[in-house]
Amino acid sequence: xxxxxxxxxxxxxxxxxxxxxxxxxxxxxxxxxxxxxxxxxxxxxxxxxxxxxxxxxxxxxxxxxxxxxxxxxxxxxxxxxxxxxxxxxxxxxxxxxxxxxxxxxxxxxxxxxxxxxxxxxxxxxxxxxxxxxxxxxxxxxxxxxxxxxxxxxxxxxxxxxxxxxxxxxxxxxxxxxxxxxxxxxxxxxxxxxxxxxxxxxxxxxxxxxxxxxxxxxxxxxxxxxxxxxxxxxxxxxxxxxxxxxxxxxxxxxxxxxxxxxxxxxxxxxxxxxxxxxxxxxxxxxxxxxxxxxxxxxxxxxxxxxxxxxxxxxxxxxxxxxxxxxxxxxxxxxxxxxxxxxxxxxxxxxxxxxxxxxxxxxxxxxxxxx
Amino acid sequence: xxxxxxxxxxxxxxxxxxxxxxxxxxxxxxxxxxxxxxxxxxxxxxxxxxxxxxxxxxxxxxxxxxxxxxxxxxxxxxxxxxxxxxxxxxxxxxxxxxxxxxxxxxxxxxxxxxxxxxxxxxxxxxxxxxxxxxxxxxxxxxxxxxxxxxxxxxxxxxxxxxxxxxxxxxxxxxxxxxxxxxxxxxxxxxxxxxxxxxxxxxxxxxxxxxxxxxxxxxxxxxxxxxxxxxxxxxxxxxxxxxxxxxxxxxxxxxxxxxxxxxxxxxxxxxxxxxxxxxxxxxxxxxxxxxxxxxxxxxxxxxxxxxxxxxxxxxxxxxxxxxxxxxxxxxxxxxxxxxxxxxxxxxxxxxxxxxxxxxxxxxxxxxxxx
Numbered sequence: 111x112x113x114x115x116x117x118x119x120x121x122x123x124x125x126x127x128x129x130x131x132x133x134x135x136x137x138x139x140x141x142x143x144x145x146x147x148x149x150x151x152x153x154x155x156x157x158x159x160x161x162x163x164x165x166x167x168x169x170x171x172x173x174x175x176x177x178x179x180x181x182x183x184x185x186x187x188x189x190x191x192x193x194x195x196x197x198x199x200x201x202x203x204x205x206x207x208x209x210x211x212x213x214x215x216x217x218x219x220x221x222x223x224x225x226x227x228x229x230x231x232x233x234x235x236x237x238x239x240x241x242x243x244x245x246x247x248x249x250x251x252x253x254x255x256x257x258x259x260x261x262x263x264x265x266x267x268x269x270x271x272x273x274x275x276x277x278x279x280x281x282x283x284x285x286x287x288x289x290x291x292x293x294x295x296x297x298x299x300x301x302x303x304x305x306x307x308x309x310x311x312x313x314x315x316x317x318x319x320x321x322x323x324x325x326x327x328x329x330x331x332x333x334x335x336x337x338x339x340x341x342x343x344x345x346x347x348x349x350x351x352x353x354x355x356x357x358x359x360x361x362x363x364x365x366x367x368x369x370x371x372x373x374x375x376x377x378x379x380x381x382x383x384x385x386x387x388x389x390x391x392x393x394x395x396x397x398x399x400x401x402x403x404x405x406x407x408x409x410x411x412x413x414x415x416x417x418x419x420x421x422x423x424x425x426x427x428x429x430x431x432x433x434x435x436x437x438x439x440x441x442x443x444x445x446x447x448x449x450x451x452x453x454x455x456x457x458x459x460x461x462x463x464x465x466x467x468x469x470x471x472x473x474x475x476x477x478x479x
Numbered sequence: 480x481x482x483x484x485x486x487x488x489x490x491x492x493x494x495x496x497x498x499x500x501x502x503x504x505x506x507x508x509x510x511x512x513x514x515x516x517x518x519x520x521x522x523x524x525x526x527x528x529x530x531x532x533x534x535x536x537x538x539x540x541x542x543x544x545x546x547x548x549x550x551x552x553x554x555x556x557x558x559x560x561x562x563x564x565x566x567x568x569x570x571x572x573x574x575x576x577x578x579x580x581x582x583x584x585x586x587x588x589x590x591x592x593x594x595x596x597x598x599x600x601x602x603x604x605x606x607x608x609x610x611x612x613x614x615x616x617x618x619x620x621x622x623x624x625x626x627x628x629x630x631x632x633x634x635x636x637x638x639x640x641x642x643x644x645x646x647x648x649x650x651x652x653x654x655x656x657x658x659x660x661x662x663x664x665x666x667x668x669x670x671x672x673x674x675x676x677x678x679x680x681x682x683x684x685x686x687x688x689x690x691x692x693x694x695x696x697x698x699x700x701x702x703x704x705x706x707x708x709x710x711x712x713x714x715x716x717x718x719x720x721x722x723x724x725x726x727x728x729x730x731x732x733x734x735x736x737x738x739x740x741x742x743x744x745x746x747x748x749x750x751x752x753x754x755x756x757x758x759x760x761x762x763x764x765x766x767x768x769x770x771x772x773x774x775x776x777x778x779x780x781x782x783x784x785x786x787x788x789x790x791x792x793x794x795x796x797x798x799x800x801x802x803x804x805x806x807x808x809x810x811x812x813x814x815x816x817x818x819x820x821x822x823x824x825x826x827x828x829x830x831x832x833x834x835x836x837x838x839x840x841x842x843x844x845x846x847x848x
Contacts, residue, residue, distance in 0.1 A: 112575075132598065140715075157708075164533045166593050167558045170711035170840055181731065183708040183840060184557035184564040188537045195553040198577070199568055205575035207480050208567070208704065224535050227499065335577065339552040342539035363549065471539050471552060 114204045115322030116330045116477075117211065117315040118146035119439045123281040124310035126220050129287050131163040131234045138311035143176070149315065149325060154282035155209035156182035160196035160216035161431035162189060162224025168289050172215055182209060189466035190382065192216065193312070193434025194473035197200045198335055200316045201401050218309040218429035225307050225430070232345035240295050240304065242468040243342045243383035247298040249350035250385050254400040258298065261403065262289035264384040265302045265424050267410040272421025274451040279308050279427030303384040304420070307438040310429030312436040328446040334367030334476030336360055344468040353469035356393040360463070360474045367476035369459060376454045378437035379463040381422040390463055391417065393472070419444060419452040434464035438475065445479040447472045480574045484691030485699045485846075486684040487515035488808045493648040493679035493796035495589050500532040500562045504541050504586040507680035512545070516693055518684065524578035525551035529565035529585035530800035531558060531593025541584055551578060558593050558835040559751065561585065562681070562803025563842035567704055569685045580718040584679040585800035590721045594676050594799070596836050601714035609664050609673065611713045611837040612752035616667035618719035619754050623769040627667065630772065631658035633647070633753040634671045634793050636779040641790025643820040648677050648796030672753040674791070679798030697815040703736030703845030705729055713837040722838035725762040729832070729843045736845035738828060740764045745823045747806035748832040750791040759832055760786065788813060788821040803833035807844065814848040
C-alpha cells in the first residue's frame with residue numbers, strides 16, 4: 111500500500127453566519143491555497159466534498175470555483191463523521207494509485223439537515239441528539255457514581271482550550287457553576303454540555319509519499335485507519351456507558367499503525383456532549399473504565415491540552431461535514447509543533463476520533479510525524 | 480494495485496412507485512442476496528450508498544436493515560454519475576487493501592432532488608436538463624446536417640431493446656413517427672427523446688481477486704477506470720457537439736486497461752436524451768465524428784444490441800443514483816453471456832459511460848471477463 115501524507119490545509123472561523131454552502135466551502139479552500147501557493151491546482155486528481163447539505167454536485171461546483179479540473183469528484187455524507195469518511199476515501203484513492211493529490215473540503219451551515227436523524231424510530235418522539243446523550247449521561251453517572259458537576263468539567267476544560275483557538279466559535283471561559291446554571295435541556299443535560307451546530311469549513315490536501323515529501327516542509331503521515339458501523343438506530347447499541355464502534359475502530363487503527371494506545375501523545379475526540387469525552391477516552395482505552403472523568407479533571411488542573419487541544423466540538427462548534435477534517439488539521443498542527451498556545455509537549459503520534467449518531471459508527475485515525 | 484472483480488449483483492424493476500428511499504435501496508440488496516446466498520454478510524467490509532436523495536445516514540441504515548456491520552459506510556453523490564463514482568470508490572477501497580468485499584447500493588425516487596441542478600446560473604431561467612439537451616441537439620443537427628427524424632432513431636432503438644429487459648420502465652416499441660408525434664417540449668426535444676426520472680435500485684458487490692475467484696462462478700474484472708470533471712456550469716463546455724469530459728475519461732480508462740476502443744464489444748452509454756447517444760459514441764471514439772447516428776441506424780436495422788443493450792436510460796428509465804450501477808450490471812451480464820434475449824455475440828470486453836449535468840463530468844469503466 112502506498113504511503114499517504116498530509117500536504118496542506120486551510121480552515122476558517124466557525125460562526126453562526128448565514129451563507130450559501132458553496133461559499134462556505136470556498137472559504138477554507140481559498141485559505142488552503144493562500145497557505146500553500148506552491149501547490150499547482152492542475153495536479154489535483156480528486157476533489158471530495160464532505161457535507162450534510164442538501165445541495166447537489168458540490169464537488170464539480172467547488173472545482174469550477176477554484177479552477178480545478180479533477181478526475182474524481184463527488185460528495186460524501188455520513189452525518190457527523192462525513193469528514194473522516196472523506197479523508198479515508200482520499201487515502202484509499204492515493205493508496206490504490208488512482209490519485210496522487212486529493213483535496214478534501216468539508217463544510218456545513220448552522221442549520222444543517224444532518225443535525226437530527228429522522229429515520230431512527232428507536233428514538234421514538236425524542237429524535238434530537240440531546241435525548242441519546244441524556245441516556246448516555248444518566249447511564250454513565252449511575253454506573254460510576256458521578257454527578258452532573260463532575261461531568262461539567264469537560265465543558266469547562268474544552269471552553270478554556272477553545273479560547274486559544276482563533277477559529278473556535280467560543281472565546282469565553284466558564285466555571286463548573288456556570289455550566290450547572292446554564293439552561294437545563296433534559297434531566298441530565300444543560301446547554302453548556304452541548305456542542306452547537308454552526309457554519310464552518312475545513313479543507314485538507316492528502317498526497318502520495320512522493321508528493322507529500324515534495325510539497326510539505328513538515329510531512330505528517332496517516333499510519334492507522336479504523337472504522338466501524340454497529341447500526342443506525344440508537345437502541346441497537348449494546349451499552350450506554352461505552353462506544354462499541356469506537357472500541358473496534360480504535361483497535362483496527364492501532365493495529366494498522368503498529369502502535370499501542372499508550373504511544374498516543376495527543377487526541378482529538380468527538381465530544382458532541384460532555385459525557386462523550388470520558389466515554390470515548392475509555393472506549394479508546396486511553397483511560398480505564400470509569401476513570402475518564404478523573405483523567406479529564408487532572409488534565410484540566412495541570413493545564414495539559416492533550417485531549418481536544420482545539421477545544422473539542424463543545425468549544426469549537428460542530429459544523430458536521432467539517433468537524434472530522436478540522437480535528438485532523440489540529441492533530442497535524444500539533445505533530446508539526448505548529449499549534450501556538452495549544453501546543454502539546456512532545457507530540458509525535460496523534461489520534462482522531464470522529465463518530466455519528468449516538469456512536470453507532472466511528473472513525474479512528476492515527477497520524478505520525 | 481490489487482485486482483478488483485464483480486462478485487454479485489441485484490436489480491429490481493424501474494417504476495414510478497412512491498416508496499421511501501431506504502425501502503427502495505433494500506429491494507435490490509435483497510435481490511442481490513437472494514441471487515448470492517453463499518455470500519456471508521459478515522465479510523462485507525464496506526457499504527457505499529449512491530443516491531441524490533436528501534435522507535442522511537443511509538449506509539448505516541441499509542446496513543442495519545440487512546444485518547451488515549461494515550467498517551466503511553457512507554453515501555456518495557455526484558448527480559447522475561453517483562453510481563459509477565461509488566463503484567470507483569469501492570474499487571479504490573479494495574485496490575488499496577482497506578477492504579476485500581464492498582457492497583455498492585444505488586437508489587433513487589422518481590421525484591429526486593437531483594433532477595435539476597439549481598446552482599447552474601449559466602443556464603439562466605432554463606435550469607431543466609431539456610434545455611441543455613436542446614442546445615446540444617440544435618448544435619449537433621446544424622453541424623452534421625441531421626434532422627429531428629434522424630435523431631429519433633435513438634429512442635426507437637432503445638425502446639425496442641428495453642422491451643427485452645424485464646426491469647425497464649418501458650415495454651412498448653415506437654416508430655420514428657411516434658417519436659415525432661410525442662409531445663414537443665422545446666424546439667428540438669420531444670417527450671420520447673428524453674429519459675425519465677423514476678424509482679429504482681441496483682446493487683453490486685465488488686471483491687478483491689481472491690474473494691472474486693472464490694465467490695463468483697464467472698468473474699468479471701474492472702480493468703479500466705477514467706473520470707474527468709470539466710466544470711459544473713453548462714456553458715463552460717467548450718463544445719456542444721462533443722463531450723470533452725467523456726473523451727478524457729475514456730482515454731484514461733482505455734490506457735489503464737491497455738485496450739483500444741476497437742476492442743470494445745458492448746457499451747452501456749448515458750443516453751439521457753436522444754442526442755447524447757451519437758455524441759457519446761463519437762466522444763468515446765467508437766464512431767467517427769458526425770457518424771454516430773449512421774452507426775446507430777445500422778445497428779438498429781441489423782438488430783444488433785451492442786450499444787445500450789438494456790435499453791439505455793431512454794428505455795429503462797433513469798433513477799439517478801442507480802443508473803451507473805445498473806449499467807455496470809448489464810455489462811457484467813453481457814460478459815457472463817447471461818443477458819437472455821439482449822445478449823450480444825462474443826462479448827468479452829465491455830464499456831460503461833456515465834455522466835452528469837450536460838456532460839460536465841464523466842466516468843468510463845472497462846470491464847473484461
